[in-house]
Amino acid sequence: MKTITIFKSIVACSIGMGMLSGCLNLDEELYGRLSPETYYQTEEEALSSVVGVYQFLSYMSRAGGDGWRVSEYGTDEFFCPGHASGGWYDEANMQIMAHKITPDNAALERVWEQSIFKVIGGANAVLASMEASPLKEDLKALIAETRALRAYGYYYAMDYFGNVPLFTGAKVDANNLPKTESRKAIYDFVVKEFTEAAADLPSIKEVNRASYYPRFTKEAIYTALASVYLNAEVYAGEAHWGDVVTMCNHVIGTNAYSLEDKVGDCFLATNEANSTEIISSFAVDPSKGVDGNEFILYAQHALDQKKYNLPFAPANGYCFTDEALNRYEEGDERLELLEYGPQYYQDGVTPLCDDNGNQLVLTTIKDMVSAQDNEGYRVLKYSPVGVAWSGSKADNDYILERYSNVLLMKAEALFRQNIDLDDALELVNQVRRRSNLSDWDELTLKKIEEERAREFIWENQRRRDMIRFGSYFTDTWFYKTTVTEEWRGIYPIPAIQLNNNPNLVQNPNY
Template sequence: MKRLFKITFLSTLLIAFSCTDLEDELEDSFTEDKQFSNDGVSAGGGDSGGGALLAPFSRLRAGSAGNTGFFAVNSVTADDMAVTQKGGDWFDGGIWIQLHRHTYGSTHDRINELWNDSYAGIGECNTSLQSSLTPNQTAQVRALRAYFYWRLLDGFGRVKIITSPGADAPQSEREEVFEFVESELLDALGIPAVTASMDLSGSALTTDISNYRINQYAALGILAKLYLNAEVYTGTPRWEEAQWAAEYILDNSPYQLCGEGCSVPNLAKRPGVDSDPETLEGYAAVFAPNNENNPEIIWAIEYDETGAGGMNFNMMTLHGPSQLTWGLDEQPWNGFVVLEEFYNSFEEDDLRREANFLEGPQTDFNGNPLLDYAADDDDLVINYKPAINELEPNAIRDGGVRMKKFSFALFQRSNMNNDYPIVRLGDVHLMRGEALARAQGDWNLALPDVNALRDRAGLGPLTSLDADTFLAERGKEMFQESSRRIDLIRFGKYEDTWWEKTDADPAKRLFPIPQAQIDASDGTLTQNPGY
């Protein structure tokens, strides 16, 4: 999607930190015009250095925002969403039930897709690195390859580090994979280590704003994710490096939280329905179908309904008759639902609650009640209720609030236009706040970052924090962004009990090496413990 628009920021809250001394600076009536453009880097127009980067970056679309691969295994295993079995619909051999209940094994299709999608992206990167690239292109591809390896590191731990086309390698331990990801990103940034006073002037990566490509801030965002989870991956915490990486972005980049005055037209506005807003503002605008060039997004995956498909949240979550609400091209599949306890954790006046979820009685294109003539009971009106009767085998067809964060558009096809953020400023605030709090042993040090996001969500500030409260705040901000499983593991909550899930096996923190990959490896891959 290649469009250019101007955002005006009003009453922006700026928070500045030193490494050890926290100080709030509130600047009122701050107004700044910024232009963010992705011209020249979209799937339809090649990229800024020719077509050399198109193939490896395009591989990101597989499994990142659909019901396969990375999104599926990192979302359905967590405590915020599920895929309910509605009679014969969405059973699929029990794979969704296994993900939700943590009973997945080495032959699970979605887990195998995570492996295949990641290595397919790595393969494209390796092929691209064999061609004639500029130093900037080489740095971007190496950083992208490191990101694909981060997905493997997080999901499987022990994988093969393959750096040239057609090559093979022995299976590396998790610590070795961590070190490889770290070194590739540091090399791309032109620094030996992340420090409080690092100088990136020697980096081949630029500071240019190009949401579909990797600049210095995107690479630092990946490093912050890596260091934030370092204790999980290696047993050794790296909180200060996570803080410094996030802090550099916040202190030096032009990105801004999309808040009051940051808006886009609501492409789901039905002409005859007055309750549909004309515009989407703040948090809701970050994830809208026209979110390209949003000032909060540092690096995103480009999705487009005509030339860059793969995002189909509308199909995954909406009930079939909801096709008539927006005049969708196809009838949705009625699968993914939001768990009641997670939905109820949002305060009623939290603007993220309205942006994230579709709840209540549904209406058609003209605002009339939307009916399901195959309803489970005598109430034909589709009503997305928070309560879900059961995970399987006969979940109520309109049970469960639905995902709406990546909002819809009129006459939308099965593939959506919303770009999918990998690194955005809201997450950077949370990473900085958490890393600082953990490094100093005081969760209250994360209050400025948490309260900046609460302010954007229309909520009053918290006056104190602990680990559980921080995790809850992070969950509300990061819903549907493939981070919840990772966060639950880092906070020691992945073995907890939640709706229809009681498994407490810590071995499940890693996915099994897919049996198909072990069988094809001639003995060079071995299974993770516990499978």
């Protein structure tokens, strides 16, 4: 939101979105107070509210949002232990990490109401007003943009909860509440909405990259479709590997994207609108009160305040263990984004010590309930270097999709079809070379899965990947010590939603 005025001014110009924030339960009459009777009279009015829907969707990528955490909890790359010094213990999170989730899980309820259905409800209300506007024909691209945002909301709903209500109106009849639809029906809806939205969106080649950033382009939605198709067997019981390749080719064929020199370059506060790798993201500007990136606050050790001269002490929360660290090969430049073992100042020589002169040495987690403050390795993907801070909020934009994912999705889809195997190998090797690794001579599904895990650690990809590859169920790791039943691949419908709407049906076995 730093590069175009309308996005910079989100707080001032999204008054309409404020009308949406409190009316998003399925048992309530309204998703929002915007309605066909309060239609938009200018394109700027409409865009201001579309910006607000982007803001809602950003909660699925932000460090402080349960939408992101609930995806990462339960994988082998993300943990948040309670600490012996106090803080961080949360039974709802522990349930998810142990694959022992119950319908009364508070984190899942927050994801349903405050993240996913806020996106859907907000988009529904904005769409109703644009469809009723006398400017409707001039708002065609904005309508497509909002449909894509809503489709993303349903994508997450389908991915997390499987069988959910499908509703596209601005108002809900309290006497006729939406009913549960099958995961397959939601999948079909998401594919249709993404496909039709892409047709009316501009290509990255048709816009000024810097001034249009960070809004969706055709290529952003083609990438989303590739991701949906990649998991189609999970969602709909049908393979769509060929469609994955087609969508990826739409993006690759523009020649508008390329890998940055290093993975970390995508996550710098100074390299967002001009990045050749970022396909879709959520812009923040904490200096103007427009959200902020708090990965450093939530994930880093308190002593990193000294290391990076931060205006606050990080809260020592999110971390990972040996399972993820041991996937990386010696010399992998992506290790530069991870903090483990003895810690030093940025010069790499001066030990990072506490006030008593003891050097910080980060170890793997030994105790999930009462961990020591040095337990758990850290991911420093969003760099604090060059950041303009506003309290604990950084101005690094949240990344949703990167070009490296397009390359790896296409490679996997080719390999699974047993076609163009040399091309698939070269695509994976492009990603490996970028991180200073040697080429592979052959691929296996396990190698593809692990390369994705190395490339996308903490980017909200791992849970979908583990479910697709099966390792989510069959593998064990720290704090998840037994094989998981496959029905746990979707979360339960929150109990409070079932109480509020008797037309909803709980997922099997919950």
